[in-house]
Amino acid sequence: MSTQPTPTPHIRQGTATDVPALHRLIHELAVYERAADLVAVTEEQRLAHFFDGQFQFLVAEREETILGISLFFYRYSTWRGPLLYLEDLIVTETARGHAIGKALFEATIEAARSHGAVGMVWQVLEWNEPAIRFYERYGAEFSREWVECMLRF
Numbered sequence: 001m002s003t004q005p006t007p008t009p010h011i012r013q014g015t016a017t018d019v020p021a022l023h024r025l026i027h028e029l030a031v032y033e034r035a036a037d038l039v040a041v042t043e044e045q046r047l048a049h050f051f052d053g054q055f056q057f058l059v060a061e062r063e064e065t066i067l068g069i070s071l072f073f074y075r076y077s078t079w080r081g082p083l084l085y086l087e088d089l090i091v092t093e094t095a096r097g098h099a100i101g102k103a104l105f106e107a108t109i110e111a112a113r114s115h116g117a118v119g120m121v122w123q124v125l126e127w128n129e130p131a132i133r134f135y136e137r138y139g140a141e142f143s144r145e146w147v148e149c150m151l152r153f
Helices: 016-032 043-051 100-115 129-136
Strands: 010-013 056-062 065-077 081-091 120-122
Touching (some): 016 081, 100 129
Parallel strands (some): 081 120
Antiparallel strands (some): 065 081
């Protein structure tokens, strides 16, 4: 018995009507990353932030079901110039292993290039070996030199 190959997901720009699904995926990621109690942004706040242009996102869907997102914004490096900052690449647990993350990541790279960015930056948890292996396949550089800093208000 032969199995049919999984169809490539449709990747498109996220819209305001996708924010509830985005919000659910963010909560799913927070649970996976053992940080569910740290999600403080409500769905309504996230929608307002989207309308304010504070972030953009791409959606991966199949048969009108959202299976993953890539959430990002643009920043400026004083040394390198414009960069895309990939805040999160999330694929729902049941859809992992079907090239959805690959399709989203490559579409995010294309978004960065079309915006004139000179590269992308992001973070990955040091214990998230599947994500690290995924990014290594793209030739990602991992910095052990810079320490992340955060000031909470």
